[in-house]
Amino acid sequence: MRVFKMLAVFLAIALVTVSPVLAAETIKIGAILAVTGPAAFLGAPEAKTLEMLVDDINKHGGVKGKKIELIIKDSGASPEKALSFAKQLIEEEKVFAIIGPSTSGETMKIKSVAEEGKTILLSCAAAEVIVNPVAKYVFKTPQKDSHAVARIFEQLKKQGISKVGVLSSNTGFGKAGKEQIEKLAPEHGITIAVNEVYDKAASDLTAEVTKLKAANVGALINWSIEPAQAIVIKNARQIGLNVPIFQSHGFGNIEYVKAAGAAAEGVIFPAGRLLVADTLPKGHAQKSVLLKYKKDYETKFKEDASTFGGHAYDALMIMVKAIETAGTDREKARTAIENIKGFVGTGGVFTFSPQDHNGLDVNSFEMLTVKNGKFVVLADGEKKAEKKDVKKKK
Amino acid sequence: MNIDFFFQYLVAGITYGTIYAIVAIGFNIIYNTTGIINFAQGEFVMLGGMISVALHAFVPLPAAILAAVILTMMIGAIIEILFIRWLANPSVLRMIIITIGISILVRETALHIWGAGVRALPYFTGSEVSAISVGDVHVSPQVLWVIGISAVTVTGLNLFFGRTLPGRQMRACASNRNAARLCGINAKNMVTLSFVLSAGIGALAGCVVSPITYIQYDSGTPLAIKGFTVAILGGLGNSMAAVAAGLILGVLESFSIWIMPTAYKDVISISILLLILFVRPSGLFGNKEAAGLKEF
Structure with missing residues (x-):
């Protein structure tokens, strides 16, 4: 033993x-x-x-x-x-x-x-x-969130929009984005007319977008990573809120574009270049x-x-x-x-x-948009075309 | 506050309400027969949505929905036979724990089969952006589908429970199981039938709401929580009441968003719900005496 x-x-x-x-x-x-x-x-x-x-x-x-x-x-x-x-x-x-x-x-x-x-x-x-x-x-x-927000605000300025409605989900991501939007808005001359936080499991957001429509905002910025980011754009288009829609970099998942179908067309969001790797110019470092x-x-x-x-x-x-x-x-x-x-x-x-x-740095984001169900770089020419389009709808 | 948008908020509220209501109906059927709440009801909704999306890749939409409903009904029957039928005299508490367990089991199975992605059926009519507009008020055609299907389901259920023999047998089991058995009713079969029915209605709900809300493996629970709330608010066991209560809750939520930040939506709706239940513990349209006979 x-x-x-x-x-x-x-x-x-x-x-x-x-x-x-x-x-x-x-x-x-x-x-x-x-x-x-x-x-x-x-x-x-x-x-x-x-x-x-x-x-x-x-x-x-x-x-x-x-x-x-x-x-x-x-x-x-x-x-x-x-x-x-x-x-x-x-x-x-x-x-x-x-x-x-x-x-x-x-x-x-x-x-x-x-x-x-x-x-x-x-x-x-x-x-x-x-x-x-x-x-x-x-x-x-x-x-960084702040870079994403900065890119969105620059884009808003280019399109001549200063009054926005902000929706975000009650998650860490939504909260952090909302804080950055609130922090950076004054220095970019952007007014937040409506600022709403919704539940991450929200199944429909018609009332929230109605509030935006009532406030007559020039653009909708949504910050979330849940299916809600697809729901919100559908609801906005259904009630006839035809302003440009901006999403966070959380939108960079083609699944949500598929889920939102026709409503996803024209949504603008900042994202890494992976989604548009094929269309980058030849000499691009990445x-x-x-x-x-x-x-x-x-x-x-x-x-x-x-x-x-x-x-x-x-x-x-x-x-x-x-x-x-x-x-x-x-x-x-x-x-x-x-x-x-x-x-x-x-x-x-x-x-x-x-x-x-x-x-x-801030340039690590590229502004993308959805065209025919695919992510494409928001080129200057398209920006103009879209602006006209929005005006027409108004 | 802008009165022009009153009707748009109302329509938004109706949209929320019908989603809650169609889920709530399923709770009532099992309650009507067994006197228990099936906490796996939300999973039937999820299964209906997921199966129909999977089948829609191969067959046209109506066939996919029909097949999803039938398959979910079969799953409902299998679940009842495996987990509930053999219990000799289950207490309410035990049944609740079993159904919660089933809900976790179904959810995890769905995760393994379909992964975690979001899915949706296409809009039954129109597309993601189309809306039926009356003046400045817009409503998605899918909302009308949900309302229509809820109406048909409720009418059908009322006829079934009021006029047909199996329906009345099911109600007899709910009122007094022993007396029903003395009358020659096979109580166990009635419970199985109630699971089959509520699974079918849950699945149908999952199919019609999926274009609006999207479906993923874990979307059953949030839907079921609201559905459950609505079923209680209306008075358990009454499908018509569930629809009315669903609409009331939906409209309350929508109007609360109108005047308050969205974050307070649930605070307002749940406070009102609690108030109503303090005054009428058996629900808005519930029968106090009938409720007193039930264990739960």
């Missing part, structure tokens, strides 16, 4: 001392993504993208000779679940970095946990507050990256690539680049991310700094 006990103790000690060595041979990267649930259209392509990329990287010998071990946790867009997964990944799995979460609400919930655990967090969510104020270990890859990602994703999963999967692509590739430069020391890798300059990703060209943990 005694021998057994001693053997057991010995084995236990051996395991404890051996396991860090084993772990050192792979780089553990955690991911907290809303693979299912209301934000599944974000999380599902993100998870697929990560799996595809990690497979590919490992097949080609890993990063600096070490394989990546990817641990994906499905948060179902619940901030509470995201929080417990974050603790689990940091404390038990001791991951090198975490990619995600998919939504802003979840990211804000785990921001402090990542900070305390000194674990690099590369969020795939949009809200400005994630990186403003800057937290040492928290980065994000999607373009063209080759975008086309390759799009082709790989679409051949592998037989579904359209979305900008959201692209956010996960950017997050992982930035992490890989940082490890390539700085090795697997977490502190050094973190500093390496801050020093990345001119990195071409799907969301834009990233240039980080200790003050800027997003790395993208």
Whole structure:
């Protein structure tokens, strides 16, 4: 018996001392993504993208000779679940970095946990507050809300519209967008005539758009990521609210265009260039990256690539680049991310700094519109045509 | 406030109301037979919408809807036979927990089959942007479809429960199960039949509202919550009352948006609902004595 006990103790000690060595041979990267649930259209392509990329990287010998071990946790867009997964990944799995979460609400919930655990967090969510104020270990890859709002306001100015109605959903994304709209409106000379927040599970928004119509607004800006963003444009057109409709970058999912059908035509929204990769001019810096990602994703999963999967692509590739430069020391890798300059990703060209943990500028957004059920760049010629069209309808 | 838009808000309210009402009707049927609330009713709505969208890829719209309704009815029967029929003398609480469990099961199964994307049937007439306009008031033709189908369903159900033998047998089971059995009514079959019926009506509701609201694997629950509220407000077991209560709640919500920020919509509608229930605990059109006989 005694021998057994001693053997057991010995084995236990051996395991404890051996396991860090084993772990050192792979780089553990955690991911907290809303693979299912209301934000599944974000999380599902993100998870697929990560799996595809990690497979590919490992097949080609890993990063600096070490394989990546990817641990994906499905948060179902619940901030509470995201929080417990974050603790689990940091404390038990001791991951090198975490990619995600998919939504802003979840990211804000785990921001402090990542900070305390000194674990690099590369969020795939949009809200400005994630990186403003800057937290040492928290980065994000999607373009900022404020840039999206700024692009929309510029477009409004071009079309000569100053009075708008704003609708947003009661989610982290909707709230963050609404705040930016309210903050930036005065400096762009935009008046918000109606400002309404609706429930994320709203099934019909006729009354809300009626309110906009009653206020005689020049444009409708909607900020949400739920099916409601397709419902709202249908309702607006049904009651004859024929003003230009602007959506957030959350609209960059062709599924919603299909769902809204004819009502989606002419909707204007800022988005990353992935959706229009084919039509970019030849010399464009992002063209080759975008086309390759799009082709790989679409051949592998037989579904359209979305900008959201692209956010996960950017997050992982930035992490890989940082490890390539700085090795697997977490502190050094973190500093390496801050020093990345001119990195071409799907969301834009990233240039980080200790003050800027997003790395993208306002030009990373392109203004897109929907034409014949497809996303196209809102070219100058079309802008004029549309303006005339709107006038005619009035 | 602008009085010109009064009718547009009214129409918006009617749109909300009919969506709530058509979902609420399904709750009443199972309640009428078993005295329980089926918390999986929203899932029948979701299934109807999802199956019809899936089938519509192959067959024309009416056939897809018919097939979706029949398939959902079969699913309703299977669920009842598997989970409820064998219970000897189920308490209300136990039935509630079982139906909640079924709703989670159905929702997750749907997620695995169809994924998390949003779907919708095409508009039955017209398109996403078309509207029937009377002066400055516009209404989507689909809303008229929902109203029409609700009306037909309610009339049909009233005839069924009032005039036909199976309908009366079902009501007998609800009033007093033992007495009904002494009269030679197969109570278990009646419960199965009620699940089949409510699954069918739920599925039909899912088909007609899907162009307006869109359907995804988890859209059953929010629809069911409003449907349930409306069923209670009207008085459980009364389909006609459910429609009236649905319209009242819908119009209340719409007008609350008119004068207040949208965020207060549910506060206002639920406060009014509570007030009504304080004054009339059996619902607006419910029968106090009849309600007293039920366990729940």
